[in-house]
Amino acid sequence: MLVVLNKDAFQIQREQDVILFRNRVKEFAVRIGMGVVNQTKLITAASELVRNMLRYASGGEVLIEVITRGRENGIRLTFKDQGPGIPDIKLAMQDGYSTGRSLGLGLPGTKRLVSEFDIKSTVGVGTTVTIVKWKNG
Amino acid sequence: MERIPILRMGSFLLVTIQVDLYDRLALTLESDLVQAISKTGAQGVLIDISAVSIVDSFMGRIIGNIASMARLLDAYTVVVGMQPAVAITLIELGLTLPGVQTALNVEKGMQLLQSRIQVTASVEEAPNEDDDAGSPE
Numbered sequence A: 001m002l003v004v005l006n007k008d009a010f011q012i013q014r015e016q017d018v019i020l021f022r023n024r025v026k027e028f029a030v031r032i033g034m035g036v037v038n039q040t041k042l043i044t045a046a047s048e049l050v051r052n053m054l055r056y057a058s059g060g061e062v063l064i065e066v067i068t069r070g071r072e073n074g075i076r077l078t079f080k081d082q083g084p085g086i087p088d089i090k091l092a093m094q095d096g097y098s099t100g101r102s103l104g105l106g107l108p109g110t111k112r113l114v115s116e117f118d119i120k121s122t123v124g125v126g127t128t129v130t131i132v133k134w135k136n137g
Numbered sequence B: 001m002e003r004i005p006i007l008r009m010g011s012f013l014l015v016t017i018q019v020d021l022y023d024r025l026a027l028t029l030e031s032d033l034v035q036a037i038s039k040t041g042a043q044g045v046l047i048d049i050s051a052v053s054i055v056d057s058f059m060g061r062i063i064g065n066i067a068s069m070a071r072l073l074d075a076y077t078v079v080v081g082m083q084p085a086v087a088i089t090l091i092e093l094g095l096t097l098p099g100v101q102t103a104l105n106v107e108k109g110m111q112l113l114q115s116r117i118q119v120t121a122s123v124e125e126a127p128n129e130d131d132d133a134g135s136p137e
């Protein structure tokens, strides 16, 4: 059973919010005693997803949660925006695919960096990406 | 406006990144560096990222851009001081930095640049009697 121990919501509206948000995620990761490598993976993934949110959906909201399942503790981040949505998720998840003329590594790279990854998107409604990083995962 | 300082060290330029790069700062750094390379005739650029704890694909792309621009101006780029957790994360993210070499610290980076430049010089032209790489212009 998954239990939420603690949570916080964060609004992403401007580029400066990226750094503030990353610091917030770091605080949570440190609090549960996550090691530096896993912290770095989680924050890098989070950075990719907030940048996408800003770039493609002009912002949104992130829910930061400390979760526990069995004896594992972790951080769950839910990125929710009301942007244009992604018409072809399979395509967007491919390395190198980008409509923004950038590297196209944000979504597929993020999936590799975290323990659990889920993306839901509806054209004209928005996109929600959920990631989990277990402390020792 | 905030700017990242570019220091001249003999025939090399040293850029120490201590803050998180955002779009405008990164663009300013790119153009400042291009100008500095052409003005000083620098043969190498050292980018010290030892104070940087997160490198996402945005920042990776900036570093890659700098290296390709430097190469057009006949200068090599070495990234120095990458934190181990950052290196591990970049591999999983899928970010390779073509044309960018890495070194443990500034001193090792300078040695690498020096050997790089000597190899190129001995291939391109007959060896000259005075190979003082530190002489200006």
Ligand SMILES: Nc1ncnc2c1ncn2[C@@H]1O[C@H](COP(=O)(O)OP(=O)(O)O)[C@@H](O)[C@H]1O
Residues within 6 Å of the ligand: A048, A052, A053, A056, A057, A081, A083, A084, A085, A086, A092, A093, A097, A098, A099, A100, A101, A102, A103, A104, A105, A106, A107, A108, A127
């Ligand atoms: N939140 C989002 N809203 C709409 N489209 C998105 C969103 N996130 C990603 N995308 C789409 O998915 C593509 C791939 O994203 P990503 O893997 O991060 O690479 P990049 O940002 O370099 O293009 C983007 O180019 C964009 O078309």
Ligand SMILES: [Mg+2]
Residues within 6 Å of the ligand: A048, A051, A052, A104, A105, A106, A107
């Ligand atoms: Mg992206």
